[in-house]
Amino acid sequence: MPVIEYVYSAHSAFAYLGSRELMQICADHSATLVHKPVLLSPVIEAQGGLPFRMRTQKHVDYFFGREIERWSEFRSVPIMRQRPIHHDADYSLASGMIIALGETGALADAMAHGLLEAHWCNDADLSDSSTLMEIATELGHDANLLLESAASKEIQNKLQENTDWARDREVFGSPTYIVDGDPFYGQDRLDHVKRALVTPFKASSWSNPSVN
Template sequence: MSEIIYVYSAHSAYAYLGSAELMRIAAAHNAKIIHRPILLSPVVEHQGSQPFADRTQAHVDYFFGREIERWAEYRNVPIINHRPTYHDADYSLASGMILTLGESGPAVDDLVHRLLEAHWRDDIDLSDRDALADVATAAGHDARALLIKAGSSAVQSRLKANNDWAVSQSVFGSPTYIVDGDPFYGQDHLGLVERALQTPFAPSTWRNPPVG
């Protein structure tokens, strides 16, 4: 069985926009999705990219505006018409819920989509325990037990390990999909992910000179 290593943050707009399509691709090609939730800002900043707080207003307006609207329409994905109210809230507990369910399987696939959808369609606060409990209950889980495990030091340590692993793999954004070691950044590359599951791309021979 082929595997798609799925690296993303639980509050990522573009992970949400590509979520249903990723599930479709995996099912169509009998591929297992391996979930690697991360906390995005530490990973992005470690790679030297600018945090959104330091980017130009024009860039932020484009990223959190027209581009999201177009992809939502293209993929027929319901979405709010503004940056989520609590987008800057801590989402480590939501990430821990994902990790508690494991790295693969229908239950984790379903919960991940529900969390992304709840943030980008319903504008929920991913740090709000009651809101997270509602998502977990709707997915058929024992919300109290899931949240206790999600916040444990053992699970949060795994989240930190995912961050460290993502940095070691040169991940610089969410979502990133890795097929047989070949990374694809952005949900707009899901067509290439699907092609890679059928016919792997030739190994890269591209070489760039050092920057600076």
């Protein structure tokens, strides 16, 4: 059975835009989706990327504007037409909710999508425990028990392990899909992911000699 290692942050716009398509690809190809939610800024910065607070306004406007609008229309995915007010809030507890439900399976799949959808359609504050309890309840969970588990040292340590794992593998953005060790960055690469599940791409022969 093919496996997709799914590296993403629980508040990622492009993870949300590709979420339904990713789930459909897994269903069509009987692929196991392994959830690896991460803290995104340490992963990006480890590869030399700039956190959004340090990027130009023009870049942020493009990223949180036209690109999202186009992909929302292309994939028929509803989304707010503004950057969520709470986008910079701490989402470690939300990430812990996914991790507490396991690396694989329908419960983790539904929670990951539910959190992303709530954030990008309803401006949900993923740092707010009452909001997270509502999402958990809507998905059929014992919200108190799930949040207690999500906040536990064991689960939060696992979130840090995921972050370190992604950083060590030189992941540089969310979402990144890894098929048999081959990473595909961005939901716009889902067609490549689909192809890789059937026919792996040839190993890279690219060389990049240093330029003086």
